[in-house]
Amino acid sequence: MARMATETRAILYGFWLSSCSWRVRAALHLKDISYVERSVDIVNKRSQLTDEYRVINPSQKVPALIIDGATIIESMAILQYLEDTRPKPSLMPRTPILRARMREICETVVSGIQPLQNVGLLSHFDSTDQYKNFTKYWTERGLYSLEDLLQKSSGQFCIENQLSMADLCLVPQLYNAVTRHKLSLDKFPTISKVYETLLEEKTFSETHPENIKQKDM
Amino acid sequence: MARMATETRAILYGFWLSSCSWRVRAALHLKDISYVERSVDIVNKRSQLTDEYRVINPSQKVPALIIDGATIIESMAILQYLEDTRPKPSLMPRTPILRARMREICETVVSGIQPLQNVGLLSHFDSTDQYKNFTKYWTERGLYSLEDLLQKSSGQFCIENQLSMADLCLVPQLYNAVTRHKLSLDKFPTISKVYETLLEEKTFSETHPENIKQKDM
Numbered sequence: 302m303a304r305m306a307t308e309t310r311a312i313l314y315g316f317w318l319s320s321c322s323w324r325v326r327a328a329l330h331l332k333d334i335s336y337v338e339r340s341v342d343i344v345n346k347r348s349q350l351t352d353e354y355r356v357i358n359p360s361q362k363v364p365a366l367i368i369d370g371a372t373i374i375e376s377m378a379i380l381q382y383l384e385d386t387r388p389k390p391s392l393m394p395r396t397p398i399l400r401a402r403m404r405e406i407c408e409t410v411v412s413g414i415q416p417l418q419n420v421g422l423l424s425h426f427d428s429t430d431q432y433k434n435f436t437k438y439w440t441e442r443g444l445y446s447l448e449d450l451l452q453k454s455s456g457q458f459c460i461e462n463q464l465s466m467a468d469l470c471l472v473p474q475l476y477n478a479v480t481r482h483k484l485s486l487d488k489f490p491t492i493s494k495v496y497e498t499l500l501e502e503k504t505f506s507e508t509h510p511e512n513i514k515q516k517d518m
Numbered sequence: 519m520a521r522m523a524t525e526t527r528a529i530l531y532g533f534w535l536s537s538c539s540w541r542v543r544a545a546l547h548l549k550d551i552s553y554v555e556r557s558v559d560i561v562n563k564r565s566q567l568t569d570e571y572r573v574i575n576p577s578q579k580v581p582a583l584i585i586d587g588a589t590i591i592e593s594m595a596i597l598q599y600l601e602d603t604r605p606k607p608s609l610m611p612r613t614p615i616l617r618a619r620m621r622e623i624c625e626t627v628v629s630g631i632q633p634l635q636n637v638g639l640l641s642h643f644d645s646t647d648q649y650k651n652f653t654k655y656w657t658e659r660g661l662y663s664l665e666d667l668l669q670k671s672s673g674q675f676c677i678e679n680q681l682s683m684a685d686l687c688l689v690p691q692l693y694n695a696v697t698r699h700k701l702s703l704d705k706f707p708t709i710s711k712v713y714e715t716l717l718e719e720k721t722f723s724e725t726h727p728e729n730i731k732q733k734d735m
Contacts, residue, residue: 360626360663371615377629378621385614397602398588404595408628409577412594416633425652427644435642446577 311336311368314357316343317513318481320415320473321376322364326508327469328380332387334368338513344420377411380466392466399461402454406447406467410474414443418482433482440478444489447471451491457498464504472499476510528553528585531574533560534730535698537632537690538593539581543725544686545597549604551585555730561637594628597683609683616678619671623664623684627691631660635699650699657695661706664688668708674715681721689716693727 313329313336315322329336341363342348349361358365358374365374369386373379384392393400417439426432454460459467475496478484486493499505530546530553532539546553558580559565566578575582575591582591586603590596601609610617634656643649671677676684692713695701703710716722 359666360630369615371618373618373622375622375625375629377625378618381621382614382618385617397599398586400602401588401590401595401599404598405590405592408592408594411625412592412629412633413577416629425648425655427648431642431644438642449576 309335311366313338314341314354314365315339315363315513316341317510318344319363320477321362323473323476323508323510324376324469325364325366325379326513327472327504328383328392330508331390331392331464331504332383334383334387377407377466380469384466392464392469394460394463394465399454402450403460403465403467406450406454406459407470409443409446409450410470413446414440414474418477436482437484440482440484444478444484444486444492448489448492451495455491455495457495459495464502468499472496472505526552528583530555531558531571531582532556532580533558534727535561536580537694538579540690540693540725540727541593541686542581542583542596543730544689544721545600545609547725548607548609548681548721549600551600551604594624594683597686601683609681609686611677611680611682616671619667620677620682620684623667623671623676624687626660626663626667627687630663631657631691635694653699654701657699657701661695661701661703661709665706665709668712672708672712674712676712681719685716689713689722
């Protein structure tokens with residue numbers, strides 16, 4: 302009797318507009334890991350709050366990745382797990398100090414900007430204007446830090462000339478800043494230059510939210 | 519001629535009330551790394567905004583660690599750098615999946631709670647009550663996620679019975695939640711149990727903010 306093929310593809314629960322989902326989507330692409338994406342509409346349908354999704358991710362956020370028989374949540378935990386289990390091509394520079402430089406950039410995005418511009422914050426403010434001022438302030442403050450960090454570490458990419466986790470954090474956040482929050486990058490020449498280069502990379506062009514959105518429609 | 523002894527002690531720029539500083543302080547203690555702490559009063563004097571500190575950390579936040587001739591910012595970048603360069607005792611479990619479980623907890627604190635209860639947010643709200651409701655909502659939402667994660671992974675500590683980065687993130691955040699934001703942990707029995715155990719560990723009792731505060735006075 303023929304044995305059924307086991308489903309070996311990873312499953313990414315994400316959303317086209319979610320910057321944290323894009324981090325993971327880009328890592329899966331870069332490491333050439335076979336996966337299928339299932340859309341969880343966190344904006345209009347608020348599908349992350351359903352009982353069905355709660356079983357997959359009790360934290361009720363995207364992304365979540367099912368891989369190797371386990372469900373892993375939180376994008377940075379997912380990236381590092383993929384790096385630990387599928388080390389090539391690597392998402393990290395070789396030396397401890399360059400890895401620290403990479404993580405400074407990651408954390409500036411992950412804890413310094415992303416949580417403070419999240420669409421989920423909107424309902425906590427008295428007005429859309431108050432929310433917009435808040436997100437603009439924190440995003441710009443983060444961008445000033447990133448400009449300084451990239452001046453020291455960047456080549457073609459965030460850390461010299463190797464794609465790394467820093468790029469996977471940077472690109473989705475800049476897309477949000479520019480597209481959703483209408484911020485200008487004029488004051489941030491180093492960021493702008495690296496961003497333009499990165500958008501040309503297949504890792505980002507082929508996982509771009511505008512493409513994912515098309516598939517969801 | 520006698521050669522001058524080189525200053526080999528690390529320098530931690532931190533503040534007694536800063537949860538991110540405590541993460542690093544605890545890691546330095548756990549790894550028995552010789553260091554001196556310099557206080558940067560981020561609450562009353564706003565010393566992080568001075569030109570003097572800007573030279574040390576252009577992001578104008580604590581912590582920053584000077585070690586091995588380099589200045590490293592962002593607490594999670596610092597923890598991982600210490601782990602990479604001084605691997606014993608390790609701050610991480612051995613297997614990729616347990617490391618992923620550890621990082622799920624870290625990121626829930628680092629991006630899910632800490633940025634959304636930061637004292638720096640206060641001036642962006644119309645009233646202290648609005649700020650308090652905001653911090654309470656996001657802290658509690660994070661605690662529900664942590665309770666679920668810890669139910670699956672904890673033993674004595676966050677990840678089974680080994681101290682890890684997850685504990686270094688958890689304890690300072692809970693101290694903030696309970697002491698500063700006056701939140702009750704009654705709804706979170708697993709978190710409460712692990713927290714009580716962790717507070718008895720020297721890594722936390724000897725680096726506790728109340729001790730650091732005394733030295734600053």
